[in-house]
Amino acid sequence: MPTPSTPTSSKRAFGKAAIWGGAFLLAAIYLFASRPLPLAEGQTAGRTIPVEKLFRILAAEQVAARTLWTAEIVNPGLQRGMKFDENWREADMQAGPLPALFLRETATAIQKTQVPLGLFLGSDYPIAQSNLFTGVQAAAFQKMRQTGEPQFFKATDIGQQSAMFADHVVAQGCATCHNEHPKSPKTDWKLKDIMGATTWSYPKDKVTLEEALQVIATLRASMGVVYDAYLTKVATFDQRPEIGEKWPRDGYFIPTRKVFLAEFEKRASAHTADRLIHILDDPTVSH
Amino acid sequence: MSQSPPPERPVKIAAYVVGGLLALAALAVLLLPQLERVYAKGPANTGHETLGCADCHIKAPGTPRQQLQAKAQYWLGRREADAAFGHTSVGNPQCTKCHLRDSDSHPVHRFLEPRFADARADLGAQNCVSCHREHQGVRVTAPQTSCKSCHQELDVKNEPILNGPSHQQLVAQQAWTTCLGCHDFHGNHKRAAQKQFNDKYSESAVRDYLAGGASPYGHDMKFPAKKGSQ
Numbered sequence: 001m002p003t004p005s006t007p008t009s010s011k012r013a014f015g016k017a018a019i020w021g022g023a024f025l026l027a028a029i030y031l032f033a034s035r036p037l038p039l040a041e042g043q044t045a046g047r048t049i050p051v052e053k054l055f056r057i058l059a060a061e062q063v064a065a066r067t068l069w070t071a072e073i074v075n076p077g078l079q080r081g082m083k084f085d086e087n088w089r090e091a092d093m094q095a096g097p098l099p100a101l102f103l104r105e106t107a108t109a110i111q112k113t114q115v116p117l118g119l120f121l122g123s124d125y126p127i128a129q130s131n132l133f134t135g136v137q138a139a140a141f142q143k144m145r146q147t148g149e150p151q152f153f154k155a156t157d158i159g160q161q162s163a164m165f166a167d168h169v170v171a172q173g174c175a176t177c178h179n180e181h182p183k184s185p186k187t188d189w190k191l192k193d194i195m196g197a198t199t200w201s202y203p204k205d206k207v208t209l210e211e212a213l214q215v216i217a218t219l220r221a222s223m224g225v226v227y228d229a230y231l232t233k234v235a236t237f238d239q240r241p242e243i244g245e246k247w248p249r250d251g252y253f254i255p256t257r258k259v260f261l262a263e264f265e266k267r268a269s270a271h272t273a274d275r276l277i278h279i280l281d282d283p284t285v286s287h
Numbered sequence: 288m289s290q291s292p293p294p295e296r297p298v299k300i301a302a303y304v305v306g307g308l309l310a311l312a313a314l315a316v317l318l319l320p321q322l323e324r325v326y327a328k329g330p331a332n333t334g335h336e337t338l339g340c341a342d343c344h345i346k347a348p349g350t351p352r353q354q355l356q357a358k359a360q361y362w363l364g365r366r367e368a369d370a371a372f373g374h375t376s377v378g379n380p381q382c383t384k385c386h387l388r389d390s391d392s393h394p395v396h397r398f399l400e401p402r403f404a405d406a407r408a409d410l411g412a413q414n415c416v417s418c419h420r421e422h423q424g425v426r427v428t429a430p431q432t433s434c435k436s437c438h439q440e441l442d443v444k445n446e447p448i449l450n451g452p453s454h455q456q457l458v459a460q461q462a463w464t465t466c467l468g469c470h471d472f473h474g475n476h477k478r479a480a481q482k483q484f485n486d487k488y489s490e491s492a493v494r495d496y497l498a499g500g501a502s503p504y505g506h507d508m509k510f511p512a513k514k515g516s517q
Binding site for chain 2: 030031032039040089091105107108111112114118120122129130133134135136137138153155157158160162182183185199201229
């Protein structure tokens, strides 16, 4: 049989409820009252674009830079007696980075910034086995070989949006070097073949236009860092090429950072600006 | 006529003095940077002995109230990203402040490539702190056999090992404790991998090194850390 409640026990229960209610009320005010200002989430307001559009711009910028490096520095440089090697950073090596290494170094330079952009190079026939595509990238690469179209997917475990773009043989020197490399698993590369692919990753599916510009600027700055590293290495050569306005096609010369980047901008900026302007007219752009 | 104090009073006074001293000591431990190691989770890892807490533990943005409000909004689904409370979690940027390298044979960012999902699942290899868990008083916390997460299909052209099993044989034998006997994981020591199999460092020498002992790879670093010792 339930014990009838006494006035004292009712008072005690009321007191407890009041204390708990008050505590919840205070917690709710502390947690939800409109002051102080809400903590910013890190993304400024503004128009946003799907990250795929940013990846396309970045891929085109990268192709322009690497084509410039290959066709205007490496190939004519080799003809002038300059050296380019996969172990170019070794102290006793008087050489610059090969085209694939130029990309790898750019990726490393990006990682030293605060921009969470990933850039990777791989293939189904890589010289270094660590660059062999496996898993989701192998599947995307096969699809890209069949369709010729860039592939977009998500690395679900880390929430990274990813994009894969074909990496073509842009100069005969690339095919020759890969065909003759003792560790190459394929020896019949020819011009315009899809030799591999670049994979890009970013942790968001949408970026603001300001953020997109910052990422593009970071990629460009990172390419400049790699070119600087090459010039630093050149300074250690026994036979140093003259650094100035001229290019290896003119003789035993290499351009300054300013000249190299100006030529890159001449080749890449019109396309990038065009893409950005078209983005503004795109119905997928959020306002 | 004066009344004599109750007999328990001196005990009370002594208790107040002891309590006060204890409170002062606690305050000193909390406020004096020289004593911050006292409340660290554990001993600093190798080379990190001279670092201060703030070298790695960065204050989270906002006031505690803003942080709590942001968390509440996140739990209610009214905010996209969670907010840190007190300090942000220690991530790669804090490590690379000192350990930034122009070249690295296993740079941590490589493991963010989509295809390294297994290495991420096995080791969390995309985060420095997965293999170098701090406050353990050692150099490396990952097992000596970690190479197996990525190199099961190893295919080495022009086998470089002389007078010993090939790389493929070593993989077939699952001899994963031998890898670091020749290869320095980050490739940051100025040295070349041994060619003669018998010249490799012993398993115990490598194990001791990972535990914080002497380096069999030497002390001449390509990219020395900017702060602390190696």
